[in-house]
Amino acid sequence: MEYDKAVINRLKRIEGQIKGVLSMIEKNQDCKDVITQLTASRSAIDRTIGLIVSMNLEQCVRENIEKGVNTKQVVKEAVDLLVKSR
Numbered sequence: 307m308e309y310d311k312a313v314i315n316r317l318k319r320i321e322g323q324i325k326g327v328l329s330m331i332e333k334n335q336d337c338k339d340v341i342t343q344l345t346a347s348r349s350a351i352d353r354t355i356g357l358i359v360s361m362n363l364e365q366c367v368r369e370n371i372e373k374g375v376n377t378k379q380v381v382k383e384a385v386d387l388l389v390k391s392r
Contacts (some may be wrong), residue, residue, distance in 0.1 A: 316354045323347040355391045359384050
């Protein structure tokens with residue numbers, strides 16, 4: 307699968323958020339602020355997982371339709387990935 311720039315940019319932003327959290331912890335900043343930033347990072351990761359799964363699902367479904375193959379298994383695998391990610 308090819309990942310587009312949007313996915314890479316999202317991951318770089320998440321990387322920056324995590325580095326920011328590490329900096330906050332090193333500076334002994336307030337627990338609530340650290341947790342807020344960790345929660346934002348986790349939400350960004352969850353959204354990125356959803357984006358990657360949906361992009362992959364779209365590509366796999368399109369390929370299966372072109373080959374005349376049933377898409378039921380591909381959709382099931384995508385749903386399983388999303389469930390597992392939680």
